[in-house]
Amino acid sequence: MSRPSFCASLCAALLSVLLVGAGAQPASPVTAQSIGDSIYPRLGQAGLDVRHYALDLNVDRPGTSELSGVVTLTVGATRPLPLLSLDFLGPAVAAVTWNGQPAPYRQDRAAGKLSIQRSLRPGEQATVTVRFAGTVGRRPDPELPLDVGWQAVAADGKRPGANFTLSEPDGTRTFLPVNDHPSDPATFTTRVTVPAGYVAAASGVQVLAQAAPGGGQTFTFEQAQPIPTYALALHVNRFERQDSPAVPVGVGGAAVARRDYFPSDLPDGTRDAYTRTGEVLTVLSGWFGPFPFGAYGSAVVTPGIPALETATLSTMPVRASNVRVLVHETAHQWFGDRVVLGDWADVWLNEGFATYAELLWAQAQGEDGAAIVRGWYDRAGRSPTRPLVAASERQLFDTTSYIRGALALQAVRVTVGDAAFQAYLRGWVAAFSDRPARTADLLAHTRRQLGADAEAALRLWTESPTLPPLPE
Ligand code: LEU
Numbered sequence: 034m035s036r037p038s039f040c041a042s043l044c045a046a047l048l049s050v051l052l053v054g055a056g057a058q059p060a061s062p063v064t065a066q067s068i069g070d071s072i073y074p075r076l077g078q079a080g081l082d083v084r085h086y087a088l089d090l091n092v093d094r095p096g097t098s099e100l101s102g103v104v105t106l107t108v109g110a111t112r113p114l115p116l117l118s119l120d121f122l123g124p125a126v127a128a129v130t131w132n133g134q135p136a137p138y139r140q141d142r143a144a145g146k147l148s149i150q151r152s153l154r155p156g157e158q159a160t161v162t163v164r165f166a167g168t169v170g171r172r173p174d175p176e177l178p179l180d181v182g183w184q185a186v187a188a189d190g191k192r193p194g195a196n197f198t199l200s201e202p203d204g205t206r207t208f209l210p211v212n213d214h215p216s217d218p219a220t221f222t223t224r225v226t227v228p229a230g231y232v233a234a235a236s237g238v239q240v241l242a243q244a245a246p247g248g249g250q251t252f253t254f255e256q257a258q259p260i261p262t263y264a265l266a267l268h269v270n271r272f273e274r275q276d277s278p279a280v281p282v283g284v285g286g287a288a289v290a291r292r293d294y295f296p297s298d299l300p301d302g303t304r305d306a307y308t309r310t311g312e313v314l315t316v317l318s319g320w321f322g323p324f325p326f327g328a329y330g331s332a333v334v335t336p337g338i339p340a341l342e343t344a345t346l347s348t349m350p351v352r353a354s355n356v357r358v359l360v361h362e363t364a365h366q367w368f369g370d371r372v373v374l375g376d377w378a379d380v381w382l383n384e385g386f387a388t389y390a391e392l393l394w395a396q397a398q399g400e401d402g403a404a405i406v407r408g409w410y411d412r413a414g415r416s417p418t419r420p421l422v423a424a425s426e427r428q429l430f431d432t433t434s435y436i437r438g439a440l441a442l443q444a445v446r447v448t449v450g451d452a453a454f455q456a457y458l459r460g461w462v463a464a465f466s467d468r469p470a471r472t473a474d475l476l477a478h479t480r481r482q483l484g485a486d487a488e489a490a491l492r493l494w495t496e497s498p499t500l501p502p503l504p505e
């Protein structure tokens with residue numbers, strides 16, 4: 034072999050490794066169709082049904098962006114899939130298997146896709162493993178003061194390094210290969226190995242904590258009910274875990290286990306709100322029906338970021354550690370985590386319901402509900418308004434989604450009265466726990482359960498370009 038041709042083939046080989054990953058093959062001309070979300074048209078694969086994610090992750094250096102592990106996906110299809118296309122901005126992929134055999138793949142970090150050249154037909158199920166290691170990806174959010182996804186909080190003089198997820202709307206793909214759209218919720222088994230002295234916490238019930246080689250520990254969690262990918266909680270910190278008595282508000286009166294995780298050195302009073310979690314669960318389940326998961330609590334984080342309703346374990350910043358925010362995130366366990374969105378444009382179905390829960394809680398504490406509703410109405414009147422279905426990324430978490438969304442529910446309540454309204458909320462959760470919900474579904478549910486007047490009252494709030502009259 035002459036030098037130039039050796040170099041040429043070596044360079045070509047190196048280039049292909051760089052572009053498509055070791056052991057991978059060049060891109061096939063076959064392409065996947067995305068889910069077609071109206072706000073995020075590139076996310077997800079249409080027809081892909083991920084049923085379960087089994088994660089086996091190593092966080093060797095907490096507080097950094099390094100992550101390695103293996104993700105095992107159990108996948109099905111609702112239409113013939115010519116290849117598997119996962120959302121992934123994360124660390125470099127080292128190997129992929131399909132039903133136990135090495136499979137060709139292509140990792141395109143710029144496009145945020147990991148495609149696996151294997152086909153799947155409706156009725157078939159496959160097990161796919163993805164092994165990866167390196168630095169997590171970045172997903173800057175133009176609307177939030179952070180990059181969504183895997184968070185790294187560097188050690189400082191006072192606190193050790195920590196990591197956690199804050200992934201709404203599409204940050205989970207920064208560290209896991211996922212079908213990153215709420216319309217494809219899945220169950221999770223999460224195993225995380227951390228260094229000595231650290232604690233891992235994740236969505237679901239902790240089933241195991243074992244010593245790991247090298248002095249660390251491996252924690253395992255089972256999330257037995259499907260949740261959207263963005264709602265997966267995962268924390269690594271020098272936490273103190275605080276257990277509290279279980280609350281009998283689960284399905285069929287089942288006990289909901291209670292645990293909260295607190296970093297050391299929190300400002301005085303930070304933990305106070307969390308002593309109310311059992312009461313919050315009791316009041317909200319009175320309106321919404323059984324709590325949908327086997328455990329609930331909060332993990333407190335120190336950066337000044339928004340709170341997030343991560344399933345079974347809300348992610349609560351120190352500065353948002355108050356009962357109002359706790360109520361809001363707890364309500365999302367029903368609305369967002371159990372009743373999932375069919376499209377990001379309908380995010381008011383999450384935020385409007387969770388904001389409404391703040392009123393239900395305040396009234397249960399004897400506060401003046403009418404004054405709260407008037408306060409909302411004044412606030413909505415001072416902000417730009419719009420129909421409830423969002424038309425852009427900028428609108429997702431605006432005053433309309435939260436406040437106008439809550440006022441829309443108040444309009445239904447004043448039309449039908451408290452007893453019918455409670456049955457309606459419970460009926461919505463029961464009917465949409467296993468299929469993604471859209472605004473049109475809520476309008477249809479309203480007509481079915483409460484009649485044409487209630488539907489018309491809601492429709493005015495969902496559709497009018499201006500602010501409808503105060504619902505009293
Ligand atoms: N869903 C979050 C909330 O509870 C907001 C998100 C932007 C982090 O309001």
